[in-house]
Amino acid sequence: MLEVELAGLKLANPTMLASGILGTSGAALKRVAVSGGAGAIVTKSIGATPREGHPNPTVVEIDGGLISAIGLANPGYEEFREEIAVAKEGGVPVVGSVYGFNFQEYAMVAEAMQGYGVDAIELNISYPNVGKAGAFFGYREELAHEVVSEVRKRVSIPLFAKLTANAGDVVAVAKACEDAGADAITATGALRAMAIDVTTAKPVLGNRVGGLSGACLKPVALRCVYEIAEEVSIPVIGCGGITTGRDAVEFFLAGARAVQIGTAVLYRGITVFRKVSREIAEYLEEQGYGHVSEIVGLAQR
Amino acid sequence: MHEMQVVEIKKIVRETKRIRTFFLDLDVNAIPGQFVMVWLPGVNEKPMSASYTRGDLGITVLRLGDFTRRLFELSEGDLLGIRGPMGRGFKIYGDRLLLVGGGVGVAPLAPLAEEALRDGKEVTAIVGALTASELLFVDRLKRAGARVLISTDDGTAGRKGFTTDVLAELLEEESFDQCFTCGPELMMAKVLEITRSKRIPTQASLHRYFKCGIGICGQCVLDGTGLRVCKEGPTFRDKELRRSHEFGRYWRNAAGQKIYFGRR
Incomplete structure (x- = not known):
């Protein structure tokens, strides 16, 4: 009822761990797969060189979500090889998230990750909190096209592009990615946001601004998925504020074939993937559907 | 929800030449072993164990690096941000x-x-x-x-x-x-x-580099177990630590690189 095929990957259920949550080590990823029940796991975004990221506070809780600015912290792709090996012990598809400061870095790290045995690559052109990396390549269709093209030349495994709603025209960016050879679109990453402490009159985050995630991002992400799914023929993966099975169903109805869950780990624990899967199945049964694929894009018609 | 609460330092006690206790204007009823995230506005935020867990929260700090040096420059009446108490005591x-x-x-x-x-x-x-x-x-x-x-x-x-x-x-x-x-x-x-x-049977309180402090970023996950020091910890049972090849050998820095403890 819940198993899906996504750009050639076979998932036992359509819930995936979103990049940036718990994905810093193989041990954490494996736990999300084994105990958490995720259908696939996406690593933290990995780059060409080690990065410590931004100073704390890196995360601030607000009503309806989080604002965070970890700052693309990662140990560098070479040290991440052994983490992938441990993550694969989880027994579900492992998606390697990759960021870069230029096209060459994206391509080099993606090729290395393919060599480490990941099942797919997700290009992070959505992360908004480091100047000329991540979302810098996702704001405009020309740059997005070039990143995907450069990586496509070097990797043969499925290639996802994760987009940002901060883009001027997210649908145009999605179409550019499809045209450049992407196999799926993940929509969307966090939106630029901030929080200020009124007692000290200072921004709370060490980076001053961060990315908004959680329930308050959901309506925006849902709209992006709806508009993108109308215009591209490759699968769309919904991401942004999905906390319950009902949230996931909304994304399927909008046209998503799978969903990514991140911030909801805070509210419902690591087993949120298992819980959301069960709730999706309950909805399908109640409504008399036999398989999740039957509801994909229903709201489009 | 663990909102950031900005509170006054009520009292500072000099415990030793390099260790001070900061009592905060924050009424708590914490379990010994739980921690708080301490924000020095404009500087950084670090995890600290609660050393006084009932009534006014107390944290006891060793002057070690840049953050604690800046903390030691504060006086009674100055402000600190606190998230918590959190974690398993x-x-x-x-x-x-x-x-x-x-x-x-x-x-x-x-x-x-x-x-x-x-x-x-x-x-x-x-x-x-x-x-x-x-x-x-x-x-x-x-x-x-x-x-x-x-x-x-x-x-x-x-x-x-x-x-x-x-x-x-x-x-x-x-x-x-x-x-x-x-x-x-x-x-x-x-x-x-x-x-x-x-x-x-033994319980140990671990220290790791923390970022989010609320169990979502993955920075403090213990290899071999998948347990989060900020969430399932910071106190662990000997049985849990026996499964970790990380405990007693290395920790991970802000980039997630392994840093091995110096041999005694």
Whole structure:
């Protein structure tokens, strides 16, 4: 009822761990797969060189979500090889998230990750909190096209592009990615946001601004998925504020074939993937559907 | 939800030359072993164990790096941001309790001793430091009614040597229902080795580099277990730590690279 095929990957259920949550080590990823029940796991975004990221506070809780600015912290792709090996012990598809400061870095790290045995690559052109990396390549269709093209030349495994709603025209960016050879679109990453402490009159985050995630991002992400799914023929993966099975169903109805869950780990624990899967199945049964694929894009018609 | 609360420093107590306790205008009822994230606006935010867990929150800090140096420049009346208390605290089992604390690691053990003694338990505390003037909370533990055994690396007070030397000798003579430890990780690894051989269940409070502090970023996950130090910890059972090839060997820096503990 819940198993899906996504750009050639076979998932036992359509819930995936979103990049940036718990994905810093193989041990954490494996736990999300084994105990958490995720259908696939996406690593933290990995780059060409080690990065410590931004100073704390890196995360601030607000009503309806989080604002965070970890700052693309990662140990560098070479040290991440052994983490992938441990993550694969989880027994579900492992998606390697990759960021870069230029096209060459994206391509080099993606090729290395393919060599480490990941099942797919997700290009992070959505992360908004480091100047000329991540979302810098996702704001405009020309740059997005070039990143995907450069990586496509070097990797043969499925290639996802994760987009940002901060883009001027997210649908145009999605179409550019499809045209450049992407196999799926993940929509969307966090939106630029901030929080200020009124007692000290200072921004709370060490980076001053961060990315908004959680329930308050959901309506925006849902709209992006709806508009993108109308215009591209490759699968769309919904991401942004999905906390319950009902949230996931909304994304399927909008046209998503799978969903990514991140911030909801805070509210419902690591087993949120298992819980959301069960709730999706309950909805399908109640409504008399036999398989999740039957509801994909229903709201489009 | 763990909102950031910005509160005044009510009182600062100089415990030793390098250790101070900051009492905050924040009424708490925390479990000993729980931690708070301490925000120094415009500087950084770090995890600290609660050293006073009832009434005004207290944190006891060793001056070590840039963050703690800036913290030591603050005065009573200055502001700090606090998230928490959070994480899993110590859990008391049995009647005869043994505490092993090294350096500033005594901080979460002192309120644990007080709580246990209030509940009528028998508490023996082994307290160690580099030198006599750096011993923490010895009087506080004695006042609460604990038996205190001391070690110093240089022999200026108590037994010359390490807390683990005192522990090994003590366990030749006596037994305990439960052991609690906090201090340098290599010390705790040795404590666990000794108590394991004597079959004394042991809880240890771990220190790791924290980012989110609420269990979502993955920075502090222990290899071999998948357990999050900020969420399932910072206190762990010996059984849990036995599954981790990370404990006692390395930690991960802000980039997630492995940093191996220096060999003693």
